[in-house]
Amino acid sequence: MPRESGSPRVDAESDFLRARRQQVLSGLAARVRGATDDVVQSMSFDEVVAALGRRGEHYAGTRVIPLDAIVGSVDKVKDFDRRFRPTSTRSRERWERLARASRKGEEIPPIEVYQVGDYYFVRDGHHRVSVAHSLDVKLIEAKVTVVETLLTPVGVGARAELELKHWRRLMLERVPFTGEARAAVAVDHPVQYGEIAENVEAWAARRMHAEGEYMDKGTMARRWYEEEYCPVVELIEEAGVRGSTERPTEAYLRVACERYTLIRDHDWSAEIMEQVGKGKGRRRP
Structure with a gap:
């Protein structure tokens, strides 16, 4: 005193x-x-x-x-x-x-x-x-x-951190990741959470069209993580195209955008990853 x-x-x-x-x-x-x-x-x-x-x-x-x-x-x-x-x-x-x-x-x-x-x-x-x-x-x-x-109340010391939490919560409402996927799919920029949700929903729409079956949100989140995210992140690491300060999810979003801009394709392969890494691609008519 x-x-x-x-x-x-x-x-x-x-x-x-x-x-x-x-x-x-x-x-x-x-x-x-x-x-x-x-x-x-x-x-x-x-x-x-x-x-x-x-x-x-x-x-x-x-x-x-x-x-x-x-x-x-x-x-x-x-x-x-x-x-x-x-x-x-x-x-x-x-x-x-x-x-x-x-x-x-x-x-x-x-x-x-x-x-x-x-x-x-x-x-x-x-x-x-x-x-x-x-x-x-x-x-x-x-x-x-x-x-x-709904979200774990950690890292909320400033309004910038609250904004990130806010957009992550909105993303999880659209794409209810659980367990390992919930922890892995993380970014440092609020707007990227919206991009993740859009990517997942677009992927699910293509899969449902191709398979002719409806996919609920839980299934969508699980399958996208297992069938799209994990294999692509592995390809990114093998190709050495992740930036030194990039989170895996941030690298996924960047490379996915570059792939489509260059190649106009939603498929993934070592050949496509090599073209993305070189910054060159074949444009489709």
């Missing part, structure tokens, strides 16, 4: 001014580094859950949770930064009242949070979290509601 003057009122005022100063300096430092606002701004619960897809929720009771695991808010994203320092003086009186109570050892009611994976988002108790941070508290009592999501 920061040094005490002996007066809870004076100390609470100092606590608030220190928190505001740190928030301003942190924001200035982020601008100097060229960082985007979402690096320092509190995360939005609604944005995170929308990106991951909400399956359900359940109340988990009252727990003691790590203060540093609280990363965002339900409805006060602009009022506090990522470290829950106040971004204005609007609620100074309320903040200092809670700080005085905390310094005097008065009982503070639990906060209320949503838990998404290892992350927590404040429903009620933003000022209590902010004061706890200013007093270097490590743990806080909270009433926890766990939210289950």
